[in-house]
Amino acid sequence: MTNPRQQELNRKAKQRRYLHSIGRPPLIDAEPVIRHARWLHDEHGMSLRTIGRRAGVSPSFVSRLVNGERCDRPIRRLKAEAIMAVRPEMPVRAAASAHVDITGSQRRAQALMALGFTGPVLSEELGFNGHVANLWRVIREQGVISAVRRDRIRDGYEKLQHADPSDFGASVHAQARIRTVARSRDWAPPSCWDDDTIDDPDAIPEWTGACGSERGYQIHYREHIPFCEPCREAHQKYKTTHPGSGTGRLHDEAVWKLADEGLANARIADELAIGVRTVERALERRQQR
């Protein structure tokens, strides 16, 4: 007489042999399952919990799939099929499933980082279910994004752009770190964008109100706003079309100020987009005074 446990094992062994015999081995490649789970999550905005519930698997399993922590090993057929059978939550409206330019979404996430909102906070608030890697994927990748995803990021941006990162649990240290990252990559804060320009790929952030012109360059100088690329370029062009016009005094004061802050000459030259020799001459002029 066999006990129930033995019966169960026998049944499973028999099922395995049967599945192999008909070319349906119990373990299969995870790749298509991962793609399907990401499609449900990224494109249709389904939560990990909902996908898991529909498929009868744990949300953490779905999470590992979506975040690529489960791509090197095969996956059990029954689980795979259960996930593949999950359909998007609602009939998706054509507009919502459409793909749109990613630029505005990236600028919004970057602008919030410039304010000190960290990856973990934004991955919650911008609709990434806390998955920082997915947030960075959107920030880094070029191309398009689903309209659903874009709308979530826009909603989060509306909510956070006037908020304080500390209220969302970001430490002062973490805020400073992400602001430095943003600064080094020329990511403009919300104050540099208008709602009607932020989605326009050709628009540039307005750090000065006159960016992309020599006047903008001068305002960067005067107000000690780190230079943006369009202003650097405008200044280079201005110098070639106005040889010898010089911004001598302006240079001098800016150089002196940065020198007083303890910056090395090369660093000052870099900050101000001028030659090291110009920095040296400005410092000499101060000594002669």
Ligand SMILES: [Zn+2]
């Ligand atoms: Zn500028």
